Amino acid sequence: MKKWVGLLLSIMMVFTLTACGGGNSAAPADTGSTTTNEQATDHEAASDELVPEDGASLVVWESKEARPFVEAIAKEFTAKYNVPVKYEEVAAPDQVNKLVNDGPAGIAADIVVFPHDNLGKAVTAGLILPNDYFEEKSRAENSELAVNASSYEDVLYGYPRSVETLIMFYNKDLVPEAPKTMEEVMELSKTMNDVKNKKYTYMWEMGNFYYDYMFLATTGGYIFGGEGSDKNDIGLNNEGAIKGATFLQQFAKQVLPLTTSDATGDVKKALFTSGKLALNIDGPWAIPDLKASGINLGAAPIPSIEGQPSKTFSGVKSWYVNSYTKYPNAAKLFAEFASTKEAQLKNYELTGVVPANKEAAADSKVASDPFTVAVLEQFKNSYPMPAIPEMGSVWSPMAAGLADVLNKGKDPKAALDNAVQQIKDANK
Structure with missing residues (x-):
């Protein structure tokens, strides 16, 4: 123990002598320690604050x-x-x-x-x-x-x-109270639709799967299992999804007899703001323009589908x-x-x-x-879009599959099976 203590004292004396006489630029003993500590503290504080790089743009x-x-x-x-x-x-x-x-x-x-x-x-x-x-x-x-x-x-x-999620905007001058079910919408369209004069009851972007998804999801379809994380569990052609696509086909035939390329966002907006469309499905991003249009504007949740609250993407x-x-x-x-x-x-x-x-x-x-x-x-009734990379392979096949259902009258099961196979192939 004595040997170790002696060795330690010797080492300390060497460092002390070196510090005192090692260089002409050494700070004076009575101020150097304080100055160095202050500089270190200032540097540490500065490093904790995020500042822009010099010349940043x-x-x-x-x-x-x-x-x-x-x-x-x-x-x-x-x-x-x-x-x-x-x-x-x-x-x-x-x-x-x-x-x-x-x-x-x-x-x-x-x-x-x-x-x-x-x-x-x-x-x-x-x-x-x-x-x-x-x-x-x-x-x-x-x-x-x-x-x-x-x-x-x-x-x-x-x-x-x-x-954000989709909602239903409505023209109060055409529809004083927002319908709560899609069945009500279908009934309204029987008297309100005037296709020859381009007047419609209800419109959404038919060629955009972001809008179409609600029809499949509300009746039991889903994108991926495991709360959107399981790429191998695709529910876009299950029994619920097929049921929803079948309803969508019938609904569109009655309510919106157009092709998917004719029911675009620009067309929908122009018809709604000019008083030729009563019910307009859109998102919160559309609120400023619709308010500025001057129509008697209202907003409500999406009407239910077959007794179930519509489940939109969020x-x-x-x-x-x-x-x-x-x-x-x-x-x-x-x-x-x-x-x-x-x-x-x-x-x-x-x-x-x-x-x-x-x-x-x-x-x-x-x-x-x-x-x-x-x-x-x-x-509250929305479904967060899955964030896994495989979600990128969903949009185009589903849009094309549902376009076949809506434009060509293709069997919903066959169209969805084909779309899901394309998704699987793309994600292999």
Whole structure:
């Protein structure tokens, strides 16, 4: 023990002598220690604060409808952080596919926005960064559903922005009270439809599986089992789905005798705002334009199908940071800045999107609005779109299969079997 103590004292004396006489630039003994500690503390504090990179500038991809908000929040962000932000119009559903090529090429946006069903594809391709620095804040402030939808394999990637699902808008001058069942809609169409003069009772985007899915899901169909995580369990041609597709075929023949290419979003909007369509199926993104049209507008949940509440798709849109960005700090700061309670309320006021932030959703501006209430009511009966990469192989086969059912009168079972086989082949 004495030998060890002696050795330790010798070592300490060597270090002490070296520190005192080792260099001409050494700080004076009475001030050096204090100065060094203060500098270390300051450096540690600075490292805990996320700051933009020197010379940072950002590009944001967002849809056409979101432009007013993006430009407004970009202006505020630039004023606070002195980082220029440029807006580029790219539709949300197209962003991940575009990011696949543009990301590695270094020409993609730094911050993107897309529906959560594309998240799995983006993560497995290494296209986005986790929401690490602001994770705790994002989890605490946003709805659990929004946070879960913005996560993949328990890792949070998104900065939740908004929630959405389809609802039914109606012209109160044509239909004073919203029908509660599809059977009521069919009865109304017998007297209200005037195909020759392009007047219709009820319209949805027939060629878009996002809209058609409700008919299959309400009667027992589903995309993937395991709450959307089991790619090998596809329920789009089960007994419930076939029953729903059969009802859809009969319903469309009676209510909307058009081809899928004739019932587009633009056609539907033009007919509704001109008073030639009574009931219009659309999402919260349509609220600002429909309010501005001047029609006597109402909103309600989707009518039930064969006695069951209609089960629509629901989605969560979040901001995501491109993993190839040159300015990850600045990009993360913008994503968080644009998803705060205040930002989501501004987004709601400017574009009508329903906030994911819990306090923003409870704000009187949101909770007292009948259109938002309709979205939240329908949201209770919604089905979150699966986020696994295999979801990307669902859209086209199902749209084509249901187009055969609606346009050609094809047997629903045969059409769905064919579509499901295409999905399986694509996901092998």
